[in-house]
Amino acid sequence: MVPSPSARPRVRSFRLANGLRVLLAPDAASPTASVWVWYGVGSKNEHPGITGASHWVEHMLFQGSPRYGKGQMDRAVIRVGGELNAFTDTDYTAYFSTVPREHVGVPLDIEADRMTRALLLDPEVERERTVIYSEREGNENSPEFRVSEEILELAFRIHPYRWDALGYRADIEHLSPQQLREYYHRYYGTRNAVLVVAGGFEPDGMERTVRERFSPLPAGGDDVTVAAVEPTPNGERRAELSGPGTTPYLEMAWRSPALRDPATPSTLVLDAVLGGEVPMFSALSMRRGAEHPASRLYRALVDPGLAVRAGSSWHPQEYPGLFSIAALAAPGVALDRIEARIDRELARIQRTGPTPVEMDDARTKFRRGAALAYEGASRTGFRLGYFATVAPDGFEQRLLAAITRVSARDVRDRARELFRPEARIVVRYTPRGTAADE
Amino acid sequence: MSDPATPLRLEPVGRVGSLEVVRQPAPEGAPTFAATYLTPAGWGFDPKGREGTARLVNQLAVSAAGPWGRIELARRLDRAGGSLQVDTSPEAAEISVWGPRDAWEPLLEILAASVRRPRFDPDDLARAIRQLRERQLRERNHPGSRAHAELLRAVFPEAHPYRSSGLGDGRSASRISRAGLVEFHRERYGAAGAQLVVTAAAGGTAVERAIRKHFSGMSETSRAPLRLPAIPRAAPRRVEIDLPGHSQVEVRVAGPSVPQSAPEYAAGYLGNQVLGGRPLISRLFQNVREQSGLAYGASSHLETLRRGGWWVAGAGTGADRWTKVVPLVEGEVARLREESVPPDELGTVRESAIGEIPLGLESTAEAHQLAVDVVYHGMPPDFWLTWPGRLRAIRSDDVRRAAGTVFDPNHSATVVVGPLSGGPSRAR
Numbered sequence: 082m083v084p085s086p087s088a089r090p091r092v093r094s095f096r097l098a099n100g101l102r103v104l105l106a107p108d109a110a111s112p113t114a115s116v117w118v119w120y121g122v123g124s125k126n127e128h129p130g131i132t133g134a135s136h137w138v139e140h141m142l143f144q145g146s147p148r149y150g151k152g153q154m155d156r157a158v159i160r161v162g163g164e165l166n167a168f169t170d171t172d173y174t175a176y177f178s179t180v181p182r183e184h185v186g187v188p189l190d191i192e193a194d195r196m197t198r199a200l201l202l203d204p205e206v207e208r209e210r211t212v213i214y215s216e217r218e219g220n221e222n223s224p225e226f227r228v229s230e231e232i233l234e235l236a237f238r239i240h241p242y243r244w245d246a247l248g249y250r251a252d253i254e255h256l257s258p259q260q261l262r263e264y265y266h267r268y269y270g271t272r273n274a275v276l277v278v279a280g281g282f283e284p285d286g287m288e289r290t291v292r293e294r295f296s297p298l299p300a301g302g303d304d305v306t307v308a309a310v311e312p313t314p315n316g317e318r319r320a321e322l323s324g325p326g327t328t329p330y331l332e333m334a335w336r337s338p339a340l341r342d343p344a345t346p347s348t349l350v351l352d353a354v355l356g357g358e359v360p361m362f363s364a365l366s367m368r369r370g371a372e373h374p375a376s377r378l379y380r381a382l383v384d385p386g387l388a389v390r391a392g393s394s395w396h397p398q399e400y401p402g403l404f405s406i407a408a409l410a411a412p413g414v415a416l417d418r419i420e421a422r423i424d425r426e427l428a429r430i431q432r433t434g435p436t437p438v439e440m441d442d443a444r445t446k447f448r449r450g451a452a453l454a455y456e457g458a459s460r461t462g463f464r465l466g467y468f469a470t471v472a473p474d475g476f477e478q479r480l481l482a483a484i485t486r487v488s489a490r491d492v493r494d495r496a497r498e499l500f501r502p503e504a505r506i507v508v509r510y511t512p513r514g515t516a517a518d519e
Numbered sequence: 520m521s522d523p524a525t526p527l528r529l530e531p532v533g534r535v536g537s538l539e540v541v542r543q544p545a546p547e548g549a550p551t552f553a554a555t556y557l558t559p560a561g562w563g564f565d566p567k568g569r570e571g572t573a574r575l576v577n578q579l580a581v582s583a584a585g586p587w588g589r590i591e592l593a594r595r596l597d598r599a600g601g602s603l604q605v606d607t608s609p610e611a612a613e614i615s616v617w618g619p620r621d622a623w624e625p626l627l628e629i630l631a632a633s634v635r636r637p638r639f640d641p642d643d644l645a646r647a648i649r650q651l652r653e654r655q656l657r658e659r660n661h662p663g664s665r666a667h668a669e670l671l672r673a674v675f676p677e678a679h680p681y682r683s684s685g686l687g688d689g690r691s692a693s694r695i696s697r698a699g700l701v702e703f704h705r706e707r708y709g710a711a712g713a714q715l716v717v718t719a720a721a722g723g724t725a726v727e728r729a730i731r732k733h734f735s736g737m738s739e740t741s742r743a744p745l746r747l748p749a750i751p752r753a754a755p756r757r758v759e760i761d762l763p764g765h766s767q768v769e770v771r772v773a774g775p776s777v778p779q780s781a782p783e784y785a786a787g788y789l790g791n792q793v794l795g796g797r798p799l800i801s802r803l804f805q806n807v808r809e810q811s812g813l814a815y816g817a818s819s820h821l822e823t824l825r826r827g828g829w830w831v832a833g834a835g836t837g838a839d840r841w842t843k844v845v846p847l848v849e850g851e852v853a854r855l856r857e858e859s860v861p862p863d864e865l866g867t868v869r870e871s872a873i874g875e876i877p878l879g880l881e882s883t884a885e886a887h888q889l890a891v892d893v894v895y896h897g898m899p900p901d902f903w904l905t906w907p908g909r910l911r912a913i914r915s916d917d918v919r920r921a922a923g924t925v926f927d928p929n930h931s932a933t934v935v936v937g938p939l940s941g942g943p944s945r946a947r
Binding site: 110152159217 | 763
């Protein structure tokens with residue numbers, strides 16, 4: 082099959098003298114413009130005692146800078162009809178605003194002001210503490226979040242992927258304003274950031290504007306390499322959790338390659354065959370949460386009535402992360418049966434690999450998804466910024482081409498390497514105190 | 520705004536039988552296509568004692584249809600690069616298809632098969648009922664889902680179709696049969712009272728031909744519309760449900776509201792933006808989160824349907840904080856009814872509401888949603904072009920007056936669900 086190129090837009094890229102990388106993706110037809118700033122800082126930069134710092138700093142960058150007092154950034158963007166937000170992950174923190182195209186100067190001014198000069202004042206940090214706490218509590222209401230945290234704890238002993246980006250409860254209680262300011266000043270800055278502007282603007286004028294606003298910023302921002310290498314696991318790790326909820330839930334995980342590892346293409350295809358999702362190459366609209374009846378896990382678990390939901394998940398990260406399989410039990414089905422059925426399914430794919438039909442379907446999904454993934458200024462800004470931060474220099478295109486070359490044998494071999502019993506983590510969640518409905 | 524091909528102006532194509540067909544030009548250069556079929560087949564029409572029927576019919580319609588079993592249909596969609604989605608409300612059911620522009624023809628064929636010839640295979644039905652049971656149990660035990668279900672029960676009287684979330688319970692699920700689903704589908708998935716909205720690139724003659732080919736000959740039998748009993752006068756009530764072991768308490772303050780066609784809707788819409796509908800700058804967000812630090816999220820929402828609706832304001836907060844959050848939320852709703860919104864504050868949300876319209880045109884999927892909203896609510900084809908003018912005509916006092924109706928205090932309720940007797944959170 083001839084690989085179909087992704088619809089990646091034409092991009093003008095340059096670097097300012099202070100180190101800031103800039104990507105401009107003009108689209109004359111776009112009614113909007115989307116401004117993204119991606120920082121190469123996330124929970125990978127933290128250590129016990131300051132877990133959650135990246136996420137907390139993200140919140141604080143909305144709480145005031147020299148030219149925008151508390152609440153004024155939000156107001157400036159929203160009053161022109163724009164939307165803005167931010168998110169923090171293990172490897173990055175990203176801020177975005179999408180506005181009607183004639184107002185693109187508003188978010189550019191905000192991002193320039195808070196890139197190196199956010200205030201992080203003591204009273205605001207203290208007031209934000211309970212907000213962060215509340216965000217965490219909202220997540221804890223979900224058994225899936227509790228299981229996911231336990232999986233990370235079991236999978237990683239020394240690597241900072243051990244904790245969720247929200248941070249530990251104890252660290253949220255004790256992190257000080259001074260610690261957050263030090264963290265911000267160390268990692269935020271022009272050398273550790275990518276600015277992306279996508280949508281309706283004229284590129285020459287935009288380049289001038291960007292140079293005017295961002296060139297005066299001092300060079301700064303450390304892009305650190307995580308030195309900790311997680312030792313190879315030498316035995317299965319397992320935990321049983323219980324708590325509020327309705328339905329027994331099971332998640333299994335295995336250590337997976339880093340994004341730039343040569344094994345990434347075959348692992349992505351394996352994920353597509355098992356679970357049906359192709360998250361790195363999807364249009365991110367009207368597809369999330371869809372069922373995948375043709376996927377292996379759906380057919381093995383949902384069709385015969387063992388589970389009401391089942392799938393695999395792999396979000397490649399900068400360092401080796403986790404490939405996981407999760408299932409929500411059908412009423413009355415014990416988790417032991419589900420676990421045994423997953424084992425059988427994994428044994429099958431290690432024995433015979435995917436069928437030609439499955440391989441063809443997976444390649445089609447990647448190709449089709451890639452062709453639509455850049456629709457609209459916001460998605461374009463997200464996608465360009467993501468790849469520029471975690472895997473720059475044409476990696477996306479090379480990855481897509483490599484995926485089309487993956488063979489069924491590659492996927493089978495990948496499954497054999499990945500699903501080693503001694504590397505498995507299993508967390509099972511059993512609800513207690515379930516209320517009846519009648 | 521005068522461009523005749525703008526996605527903001529819908530183009531009525533005419534009717535196929537009595538099926539109303541509306542076309543929307545896709546945003547310029549958009550690589551995708553979308554179409555939605557809407558029909559009066561919401562859970563307000565569920566047969567008594569078999570609640571859950573409408574949701575199951577809608578879900579199963581996109582599972583296996585026409586010549587395609589579940590796996591074949593999924594593969595066909597994947598090969599086209601498309602997806603099918605469903606949505607159900609008390610009044611209506613929707614089936615949508617989305618995918619690459621160049622695959623519009625097979626996608627439209629799949630949509631027609633899902634609408635007209637769902638298979639309701641027995642295995643598929645058994646699976647869907649298992650999934651329904653899981654959702655029913657989650658609705659009872661998850662604080663957010665339970666709070667939503669309880670607020671509907673508190674706000675709407677017995678026999679009102681908005682009172683239910685459409686999931687039913689174990690008993691109703693056990694009474695659902697394939698024959699019942701087939702019957703519901705036969706009665707409700709026809710041409711009468713239904714619409715088809717298509718968002719496609721300009722030059723849609725071929726699309727129109729395909730619509731006629733795939734959607735001609737549907738059932739023309741009209742069915743009785745939804746009956747909405749009057750909501751009697753009642754004092755505000757309070758519902759507290761303790762779900763121990765969770766971390767967060769969900770607070771909701773809610774009441775009945777008006778349909779989008781109501782004359783006071785535009786002023787009420789701006790009132791909701793002031794209260795909590797516009798993230799980050801709204802009163803709830805500012806007071807509950809930014810000033811008090813009591814919650815991560817605090818917002819309000821107007822759920823407007825064809826015949827009525829409800830308003831809801833709320834927040835998720837800690838077990839040690841919910842008693843502080845409840846009066847803050849209740850107080851902000853009351854303030855909106857009692858005081859005029861300062862002109863500056865109104866101006867900000869008004870300009871925001873007008874300015875955000877282009878954001879709805881970033882992609883076909885987003886533009887299509889604007890079109891489906893217009894058609895669902897029976898608004899004129901140029902609704903989005905006239906909307907800014909309607910908003911600009913709203914004055915501060917209009918919002919206060921409208922708030923008395925749109926945020927109706929009659930039959931309102933405060934619902935609190937979660938670890939009320941204490942959770943793992945600690946006060947600071």
